[in-house]
Structure formats: structure tokens, C-alpha cells
């Protein structure tokens with residue numbers, strides 16, 4: 005067995021999971037045979053050299069640690085297993101590996117570790133000499149692929165806050181090139197796909213990158229995207245994000261490209277809403293959640309743009325960006341939003357219904373839960389007509 009420690013386990017799951025049953029979540033990565041139910045969640049592994057920034061990423065994204073505080077983080081010397089139970093939707097485990105770990109460590113059972121893994125995030129310190137890191141990346145991804153070919157491989161070119169725009173691009177190009185050459189040398193360039201992200205804990209890039217990692221584990225993503233597209237078209241919305249409120253990860257967006265500024269604005273809006281709600285919105289006798297089914301917010305920017313936030317369930321929020329003129333039809337937008345919310349619920353009900361025991365067999369790849377994407381099946385009934393009555 006591996007020598008991981010459950011240091012950060014024990015965050016209780018809130019069974020009052022808003023309007024959705026709590027089993028709603030990612031597709032199965034059910035290779036594990038452990039009896040601990042937490043071990044059946046999809047697993048994201050954080051690997052990389054020492055001091056590359058793995059623990060900082062985990063703390064900043066999932067534990068609201070401020071980036072400056074990470075300066076005082078101690079080096080990790082055992083696998084730290086963190087159960088992310090923020091919401092009924094974003095449920096997985098993050099395993100933070102010590103930088104010095106290598107295959108010569110016989111105390112780690114890599115077959116078990118990679119067998120139950122959904123995504124492997126390999127962190128490379130862009131401010132440091134990265135040749136050793138690339139070497140390790142190659143060894144880890146080839147080993148992991150041999151054990152479990154379904155793993156998504158994500159490379160975070162991290163700490164890019166210290167680099168200028170040109171050096172960032174040059175660094176990404178160089179790392180990408182070398183990593184591909186290494187894969188080709190080891191004969192895996194056709195099989196293994198690496199995704200690269202430029203990240204820093206000092207801006208929103210780390211949240212954006214993690215959003216993309218998490219999205220790859222959501223088997224219902226195409227259905228969610230499709231629903232957001234329909235909502236946008238029928239409500240004259242320019243961009244919409246479905247956010248996990250606690251982590252500010254967006255679990256889906258429409259199919260138009262994401263521009264970083266829009267994402268940052270939406271993140272900031274979530275901060276404003278949760279901060280204000282926690283100050284003014286909580287009655288003492290109630291459970292102290294800052295975000296509930298009443299949550300909605302409207303921010304008008306001075307460039308004629310409106311940000312509109314609506315609660316989808318206790319943990320998910322829809323944040324839309326649209327032109328102020330188009331917000332005149334707020335009734336239609338609200339009505340369409342309700343249809344959208346119902347449709348999302350249908351997506352997950354369908355998934356749960358169709359998730360047969362066959363899909364949970366050991367070693368099976370993540371499955372789509374039988375969701376058939378398309379208007380005929382989801383019938384989201386979004387409309388351009390004003391609500392009747």
C-alpha cells in the first residue's frame with residue numbers, strides 16, 4: 005500500500021446539497037477497491053520537483069489561502085490526500101506528492117496510485133532550470149500511461165508571474181518542444197497527449213487552468229456546454245460560466261472562447277456576492293452559508309456591460325456577461341434561466357439513472373453516464389417568448 009496520510013480528510017459533506025441529489029458528480033473512476041467511500045472519488049495527482057509550487061496551488065485554489073502565505077509552507081514529505089467536498093458537483097480528491105518522490109521509492113504502490121487517477125497535474129517551475137523537471141515528467145507520464153491510459157496529463161508551467169510576456173511564450177514553446185521530443189524518444193508521442201497551461205498563484209491563471217483540468221473529469225460537460233449555448237442564444241447573453249462558488253472553478257462555459265478578463269470579472273463578482281452575503285445575508289439561527297437559493301446579483305459596468313449572477317443550486321452559480329441594452333428583457337432572461345436550471349437537473353437525473361453497475365467495473369474508463377446530447381433528449385425548452393402569466 006502507499007504511505008499516504010489523510011491529513012486533510014474529514015471535511016464533512018453537507019447532505020443538504022441544494023436542489024440536487026448529492027450523488028451528482030463526475031463520471032466514475034472506479035478502479036479502486038478500497039473500502040473508504042472517499043477513495044471512490046476521481047483523483048487528481050499533483051506532481052513535480054520540490055518547491056515547484058504544488059502545495060501552494062492546492063492551498064490557494066481549494067483552501068482560500070492568500071498567495072503570500074504560501075511563502076511559509078513547509079516542504080511536503082508524504083502524500084497529502086485532500087478530499088474536495090465543496091459541493092455536490094466538484095467532488096474529487098487531490099493528492100499532493102512530495103517533490104522528492106521517485107519510482108525507486110518502493111513504499112509507494114504506483115499501480116494503485118495511477119490506477120485510480122483521473123488527471124495527473126505535473127508542475128514545472130518556470131523560474132528555475134526545468135531540464136530535470138522535464139526528465140521527471142517523461143518518466144512519470146510514461147509510467148502512469150502504462151498503468152492507466154485514461155489519465156489526462158496536464159502540465160502547469162508555473163510561477164510565470166516572474167516572466168515577461170515574451171519570455172512566457174518562449175518558455176512555453178521550449179518546454180512543449182522538449183517534452184514532445186522526450187515522448188517521441190520513448191516511443192509514446194502518438195499515445196500520450198500533454199496539455200500545457202501557463203499558471204501563477206498570483207493571478208487568476210491557476211483557477212482557469214484548474215477549471216480546465218476539472219472539466220475534463222466532468223463527463224456531462226458537452227451537455228452543459230450545449231445548454232449554456234442555448235441559454236446564450238435565446239437570452240442575448242455574450243458569455244456565461246457555470247461556477248463552483250467555493251473554489252471559483254468554472255465547471256462549464258459556452259463554446260465561445262474564454263477571455264481571461266471576463267473570467268476574472270466573474271470571479272471578482274463571486275467574491276463580492278459571497279463577501280456581502282456573509283456580512284448581511286446570514287441570519288444567526290440559520291446555517292451560516294453565504295450563498296443560498298436566494299442569491300443573485302447584478303453589476304453594471306461603465307462600458308455598457310452587465311454581469312448577472314444567479315444561483316443554480318447551493319454550490320453552483322451561473323454568471324453571465326451581456327450588453328446593458330439586452331438586459332431590458334430581464335423577464336425573458338430569468339424565465340430562460342429557470343428552464344436552464346431544470347435542464348441541468350434533468351442532465352444529472354439522466355446520468356444517475358443510466359449509470360449501470362457495468363460502468364463501475366474495475367478498470368473501466370470514465371463513461372458518459374448515458375447522457376445523449378441534443379435538443380431532442382434534453383428538451384431544455386429555452387424560449388425567446390416572454391413568460392406567460
Ligand SMILES: Nc1nc2c(ncn2[C@@H]2O[C@H](COP(=O)(O)OP(=O)(O)OP(=O)(O)O)[C@@H](O)[C@H]2O)c(=O)[nH]1
Pocket residue numbers: 052053054055056057058059060061071073074075076077078079080081101102103104162163164165166203204205206
Ligand atoms: N512567484 C511565485 N512563487 C510561487 C508560486 N507558487 C508557489 N510559489 C512559491 O514556491 C515556493 C514553494 O512552494 P510549495 O507549494 O511549497 O512547493 P511544493 O512543490 O509543494 O514543494 P515540496 O513540498 O517541497 O514538493 C513557495 O515559497 C511559494 O510561495 C507562483 O505562482 N509564483
